[in-house]
Amino acid sequence: MKLFVCHCLAVSSLTVSMLAHAETRPQYGGTLRLMMHTAPTALDPGDSRIPDSFGRRSLISLIFDTLVEMDDAGRTRPGLAEAWQAAKGSQRWQFRLRHGVKFHDGTPLTSEIVAASLRFANPRWSIRADADSVTVDTDESQPQLPAEIALPRNAIAKRDGEGKLSGTGPFRIVEWQPGKRLTLVAEEDCWRGRPFLDGIDVEMGRSFRDQSTALELGRVDVIEVAPEQAHHFSPAKGRLENSEPVELIVLVFARESASPDEKLLRNALGLSVERGSIQSVLLQGTGQATGSLLPTWISGYGFVFSSQADLQKARQLRDQVQTGRLWTIGYDASDSLARLLVERIALNAKDAGLSLVPTAAGLTDLRLVRIPLACADPWIALDNIAGQTDLPRAQSKGFSAEELYAAEKADLAKDRVIPLFHLPVFYAATGNLRNWTLRNNGNLELTNAWLGAGK
Amino acid sequence: MRKAIYNLGIPENLKSKTYALCQASCLSFAFLLAVLVPSPAAFAADWSASEQELARKIVAVTGPGAASLTFESRSSLGRRESDIIQNGLRSMLEQVGLHFVKSDQAATSVTVSLSENETSYVWVGQIQLVVGDSAVVMVSLPRSGRSGSAYESMPTMLRKNPLWTQAARILDVAILEESGAPSRIAVLGDDDVSMYRFQNGRWQTEQTLVINHAKPWPLDLRGRLVQAPDRTLAAFLPGMVCRITGPSVPSNITCQAGDDLWPIVPTGMSLTSSVFTSASSATAAVPALVAFFTPTRNYFTGALSPTIGKFNTVPKFYSAAFMPREKNTLWVFASTDGAARFTDGINEQTSSIAWGSDIATVRTTCGAGWQVLATSAGDPVQDSVRAYEFPDRDPVAVSAAIDFPGPVSALWTESHGDTAIAIARNRDTGSYEAFRLSLSCGQ
Numbered sequence: 001m002k003l004f005v006c007h008c009l010a011v012s013s014l015t016v017s018m019l020a021h022a023e024t025r026p027q028y029g030g031t032l033r034l035m036m037h038t039a040p041t042a043l044d045p046g047d048s049r050i051p052d053s054f055g056r057r058s059l060i061s062l063i064f065d066t067l068v069e070m071d072d073a074g075r076t077r078p079g080l081a082e083a084w085q086a087a088k089g090s091q092r093w094q095f096r097l098r099h100g101v102k103f104h105d106g107t108p109l110t111s112e113i114v115a116a117s118l119r120f121a122n123p124r125w126s127i128r129a130d131a132d133s134v135t136v137d138t139d140e141s142q143p144q145l146p147a148e149i150a151l152p153r154n155a156i157a158k159r160d161g162e163g164k165l166s167g168t169g170p171f172r173i174v175e176w177q178p179g180k181r182l183t184l185v186a187e188e189d190c191w192r193g194r195p196f197l198d199g200i201d202v203e204m205g206r207s208f209r210d211q212s213t214a215l216e217l218g219r220v221d222v223i224e225v226a227p228e229q230a231h232h233f234s235p236a237k238g239r240l241e242n243s244e245p246v247e248l249i250v251l252v253f254a255r256e257s258a259s260p261d262e263k264l265l266r267n268a269l270g271l272s273v274e275r276g277s278i279q280s281v282l283l284q285g286t287g288q289a290t291g292s293l294l295p296t297w298i299s300g301y302g303f304v305f306s307s308q309a310d311l312q313k314a315r316q317l318r319d320q321v322q323t324g325r326l327w328t329i330g331y332d333a334s335d336s337l338a339r340l341l342v343e344r345i346a347l348n349a350k351d352a353g354l355s356l357v358p359t360a361a362g363l364t365d366l367r368l369v370r371i372p373l374a375c376a377d378p379w380i381a382l383d384n385i386a387g388q389t390d391l392p393r394a395q396s397k398g399f400s401a402e403e404l405y406a407a408e409k410a411d412l413a414k415d416r417v418i419p420l421f422h423l424p425v426f427y428a429a430t431g432n433l434r435n436w437t438l439r440n441n442g443n444l445e446l447t448n449a450w451l452g453a454g455k
Numbered sequence: 456m457r458k459a460i461y462n463l464g465i466p467e468n469l470k471s472k473t474y475a476l477c478q479a480s481c482l483s484f485a486f487l488l489a490v491l492v493p494s495p496a497a498f499a500a501d502w503s504a505s506e507q508e509l510a511r512k513i514v515a516v517t518g519p520g521a522a523s524l525t526f527e528s529r530s531s532l533g534r535r536e537s538d539i540i541q542n543g544l545r546s547m548l549e550q551v552g553l554h555f556v557k558s559d560q561a562a563t564s565v566t567v568s569l570s571e572n573e574t575s576y577v578w579v580g581q582i583q584l585v586v587g588d589s590a591v592v593m594v595s596l597p598r599s600g601r602s603g604s605a606y607e608s609m610p611t612m613l614r615k616n617p618l619w620t621q622a623a624r625i626l627d628v629a630i631l632e633e634s635g636a637p638s639r640i641a642v643l644g645d646d647d648v649s650m651y652r653f654q655n656g657r658w659q660t661e662q663t664l665v666i667n668h669a670k671p672w673p674l675d676l677r678g679r680l681v682q683a684p685d686r687t688l689a690a691f692l693p694g695m696v697c698r699i700t701g702p703s704v705p706s707n708i709t710c711q712a713g714d715d716l717w718p719i720v721p722t723g724m725s726l727t728s729s730v731f732t733s734a735s736s737a738t739a740a741v742p743a744l745v746a747f748f749t750p751t752r753n754y755f756t757g758a759l760s761p762t763i764g765k766f767n768t769v770p771k772f773y774s775a776a777f778m779p780r781e782k783n784t785l786w787v788f789a790s791t792d793g794a795a796r797f798t799d800g801i802n803e804q805t806s807s808i809a810w811g812s813d814i815a816t817v818r819t820t821c822g823a824g825w826q827v828l829a830t831s832a833g834d835p836v837q838d839s840v841r842a843y844e845f846p847d848r849d850p851v852a853v854s855a856a857i858d859f860p861g862p863v864s865a866l867w868t869e870s871h872g873d874t875a876i877a878i879a880r881n882r883d884t885g886s887y888e889a890f891r892l893s894l895s896c897g898q
Binding site: 072100189196405 | 568592593670754812813830831
């Protein structure tokens with residue numbers, strides 16, 4: 001037995017080094033430290049005044065639940081609703097609620113609260129609360145309504161008279177400093193089961209450089225990584241994960257094309273942008289140059305829309321117009337990538353004989369816009385893009401790829417938008433953080449995450 | 456409400472259970488053969504309807520005549536499947552009047568891209584007509600299942616025999632009756648125990664017993680089915696034990712909340728007094744050890760009954776195994792801090808072995824007669840299980856690792872002790888898959 005003891009002592013140093021990776025079943029405990037560039041000023045999922053962002057969606061999903069959830073294969077799954085069914089040609093949907101669910105303030109989940117929450121986010125829907133279900137009526141057939149119900153903005157929130165929010169999610173709020181700090185603790189009685197983490201501390205509005213340094217120094221566990229900086233991330237710092245390309249970078253004209261000449265000039269601008277070289281230089285190879293609104297992983301046909309620059313054709317189109325045209329092009333002043341992209345696009349345009357003046361302030365003729373795609377459902381994603389670019393909403397709500405293609409082609413034919421790139425979302429975490437996932441849709445999933453040995 | 460349920464969770468379950476029934480019935484007929492022959496890497500899909508539809512759409516634009524045809528593969532389909540589709544589509548196009556020429560001789564060029572999105576394969580035909588017009592046509596079809604995994608061939612072989620697959624979480628499976636192959640099984644899920652019987656050439660649901668629980672289950676829910684010598688069944692769950700009458704049907708289930716002790720040593724393996732023989736030597740008795748399981752977490756508290764020598768507690772652990780030896784029994788605990796802890800009742804030591812959280816003992820006719828099965832360490836994409844013995848002080852691998860299609864979520868010794876049940880969640884399909892693990896010697 002002495003030999004046994006000695007042997008074990010002899011290998012103890014080796015043991016220590018190996019233990020850090022020896023557990024596979026989740027451990028309970030610990031507080032996760034998350035640092036983000038995103039700085040939402042409100043957490044109410046249904047508040048449409050707050051700009052949409054992937055970071056905000058991830059925070060909402062920690063606190064609130066939706067009736068229906070979407071998995072990474074694009075399938076709907078039960079959330080706060082156990083079952084649902086359609087009627088009246090998919091214009092009416094009934095969702096049967098899960099029993100025994102409580103909000104963080106102890107209030108039971110009721111159909112009245114669910115109906116009020118959905119009404120807040122969707123004023124156009126007619127929503128009725130029944131005994132243990134809610135019924136949603138819409139003006140037109142909505143076969144994809146369960147997928148829409150699964151959007152973060154439709155997460156169920158209980159709002160009291162003082163504006164205080166309560167959710168049913170795995171974590172509840174203990175401190176909230178808008179745009180700066182959020183402190184969450186595990187909800188012991190969460191209907192899904194108590195999360196493994198005891199809590200999450202979120203620091204918001206931090207630069208990507210600060211985040212990278214904090215991760216390197218071990219001051220945080222998870223950070224956001226700018227897409228154009230992802231290739232600099234060293235594996236020694238931790239694990240880098242990326243979503244599918246879920247962010248659309250697009251040029252959006254403020255007004256519809258007023259004349260055939262204007263249409264020619266817009267086409268010339270679209271053909272002048274050297275997306276390929278911009279992607280390899282400014283985006284450091286990240287993302288995809290695109291001529292489509294929807295990425296191929298969502299539509300299946302995105303490659304059909306050419307993203308190739310054709311300077312010769314751009315000049316030909318420009319030369320067909322007698323009078324010159326000076327456009328102002330706007331961008332978000334706090335977004336350094338947007339500024340670089342706009343400057344480069346202005347240079348490309350100049351080569352085609354077009355004049356673009358970049359400006360970060362005031363009303364402009366066109367803007368560079370970054371749109372987080374709503375979800376992996378192509379119709380909802382396209383509808384969401386239309387909503388954010390003042391394009392008409394798609395009329396057909398069919399299921400076929402050909403109908404979707406026709407709807408997107410019609411949107412592009414209006415020459416109101418020039419798609420440029422689809423970018424993925426990146427997060428990085430220390431090796432101690434286990435079982436965290438970055439969903440295809442860019443949502444950081446921490447419900448099942450846990451901190452391993454060493455924490 | 457006219458239309459039937461749109462809740463995909465339920466149809467998915469039904470679909471998966473149907474698949475499970477089909478799969479299990481096939482396996483029942485070829486139970487032994489199945490472990491020796493690798494699964495086919497892919498199933499033959501019928502693409503002809505979609506090929507025909509796309510061909511029809513293309514020719515509706517081009518009209519019959521000469522055209523050049525090129526293919527681009529942009530999907531996750533393998534080369535073989537892509538080739539099958541290309542040949543099929545080429546044939547369909549010829550049938551509807553297109554004949555193929557080189558691009559420099561063609562009035563019309565057709566590029567077919569085999570693409571995909573999250574849920575469907577999308578085949579796109581881009582048609583360039585000589586007059587300068589172009590058109591795009593496409594068809595989409597749902598994406599289907601993926602290929603299975605292969606088995607390793609090793610001298611001493613740890614084998615995994617597929618038992619059951621379903622979309623809903625599986626906590627444990629008990630084989631209630633078998634004659635060469637399992638003919639009656641019980642599947643423990645989150646909220647029920649389902650009994651299935653193999654009869655008339657297929658698996659049929661015999662009975663589903665609902666487990667009512669007032670409190671939410673822990674996220675990493677664990678559960679264990681234990682069959683008693685009188686063939687009654689007990690389901691151990693966090694803070695609850697359910698007893699199921701048997702073996703006759705219908706069975707009844709009675710659940711009681713409380714911190715019941717979970718068995719560490721299966722009933723068929725515990726010997727409190729006699730010394731029994733194994734393949735190699737006489738060994739010490741193994742007590743029927745039980746341990747407290749935390750009702751709101753995923754681990755054992757460490758409190759043991761009866762004591763192991765001088766130890767009545769050990770650090771909290773996920774799972775335990777044992778190796779009877781000549782003078783004592785070596786106990787192994789997969790602790791929650793990631794360490795594997797060994798004790799013989801006198802000393803307690805931590806091992807450097809990099810095991811996962813789930814370990815189990817099996818009694819066999821191979822080697823020392825006892826082996827410990829252990830999951831692999833780390834944050835696995837593809838988990839594995841390997842068999843170990845303790846010829847001296849340290850564990851020595853005695854089998855190759857066998858891979859699982861995803862992380863192993865449960866590994867329990869079966870009641871008779873010579874095999875174990877492993878549950879893994881398939882990374883590709885999300886389904887839970889149950890396997891019986893057995894060790895065969897001298898191969």
